[in-house]
Amino acid sequence: MTTRRKFIAGAGAAGAATLAAPAVHGQSPIRWRLQTYAGPALAEHVIKPAIDSFNKIAAGQMEIELYYADQLVPTGELFRAMQTGTIDAVQSDDDSMASPTEVTVFGGYFPFASRYSLDVPVLFNQYGLAEIWDAEYSKVGIKHISAGAWDPCHFATKDPINSLKDLEGKRVFTFPTAGRFLAQFGVVPVTLPWEDIEVAVQTGELDGIAWSGITEDYTVGWADVTDWFLTNNISGAWCGSFFANMDRWNELPANLQELLKVTFDSSHYYRQWWYWGGEAALRVNGTKMKLTTIPDEEWAVVEGKAREFWDEIAAESEVKAKVVQILKDYNAAMEKAGRPYRYT
Template sequence: MTTRRKFIQGAAVVPAAALATPALAQNTIKWRMQTYAGAALAEHVIVPAVEMFNKIAGDRMQIELFFADQLVPTGELFQAMQRGTIDAVQSDDDSMASPTEVTVFGGYFPFASRYSLDVPVLFNQYGLNEIWDEEYSKVGVKHISAGAWDPCHFATKDPIRSLADLKGKRVFTFPTAGRFLSQFGVIPVNLPWEDIEVAMQTGELDGIAWSGITEDYTVGWADVTNYFLTNNISGAWAGSFFANMERWNELPEDLQTLFRVCCDQSHYYRQWWYWGGEANLRVNGPKMELTSIPDEEWATVEAAAFEFWEEIAAESDTKRRVVDIIKKYNADMLKAGRPYRYG
């Protein structure tokens, strides 16, 4: 597994020159960015945005992109960015273990969202942007923008048709999702992203709760799992772009604006790529059989999530602020009715 991972890492790096104009001026600003995504996934979730930035910025600035775990393990991304070893990062707060009060809400905070549009509305209209800015400014990191990515479903070797089927399953998932799911007998497993496919083949893992079906097909996990559970614990992942604060402040305003625009382009791409991809592959995908846990049984998981929210909120005033926003948002959506919420 280690040898395979090193081979993939060595082959995956995307040098700045490959994404940029051939000749660079002596005073070209050069950044190194690492994403949480492996090579196959990165082709969708970050490479187009970096290519766009490098093409427009030209000799003024170039970004060299690295994939999951290439420079540092994903769990050390925050520290490396804070130190300036890496200039920018694409990740969720949870995976990169940022030492902030909002870390637990990054990635998949259970049942906080139902649809991908929920995340940008929470950040841009309900006040999460301001809280994230406050928290990251305290630790020398610039939170640039948050976006909605894929929902969180189980992809497994054995069929999941009841909560009892989850018991004892060794599952690769996010820290907070794993903490929540452990009450249902799930055993969370933490491995490097590039090792997951092999771990499924060797039996080290029984399943994956890290993405929706679009990523399962894109990164090869659909080839090593047999079943896809249609119930999800979150309708959309919350992930962000971050930068070292000093490096960010050194950029001219127009390059900061360009960077934001390219981040927004990446978020927009994911909106429709996942939304359409999830439906298309459920209907037309040949590799995994769909399974479901009955609604009345799954309702107990949703109820447990609301208790989990209160458990998290009790940990700090900032967490309480975030949970209260999530609660208000979901209450508003329920009152708005279809198509925002129903059932």
């Protein structure tokens, strides 16, 4: 494994020379470093198949080196490292990588912005979020390649959660914006490196996790250290994206830019069915976690507070207000459309 120290030492030497012109016959391939937010076990599903496919189809013209969570730089420094060209591309949500844009707060799990994973690509491709993200990231030298959906956000805990009161005082690993929202219910948000989470639950540093659905809990080992899974969620799908340093992106020939888009879209598609099937199968057939549910009438309080939270965010800037209005318009349309788009 390339250590962070070796990577930093060699970064200057590699520099632009390694990533300059498109590959031609007899010339070394273009090489990119892409770091994902995901650890190795999760990355096997959420990114590695797409990278393997890209490298195979690129056939020596370009090669992407894949690095996992915190392997080269901490997740919270991903944006800065990509912006400066230390790494070339990133798979993450806006919130986790601390991007300095007006849309950062909507990455990851913006409370109740989505109910199902298909909501995310529809919002980006049909309701205008893609254009907003493109404009915001272009301002800071980053190419926003595409956004897609991951799993819903549920609590996985050591003790059962049967009511909102049970959340009080729970130290939970979660996303920045999700933590900001959940704090009003007594949750204590905790930020730790991704790979430290399992041990932190075992040692009692954490009481639980609100970072994923049940598929990830099983895949990455969290189901081995948490006994309970809350079926209520604060968002139906994580919103994450692929990003690249704008200069590195512009240096690529058109065929490689298109190949990146297509293989990243295949990654989005893979996650659609992998998570959707896994969430149901593991609730029904999983043996490691017991399910609890907060009653609908009590959970409605959380949903109501989410709409208040939306308005607080909208008041912060014109861009945020525009995104919030899109979310409101979209969800109103889904509710009016009824089944299967929304169930009441």
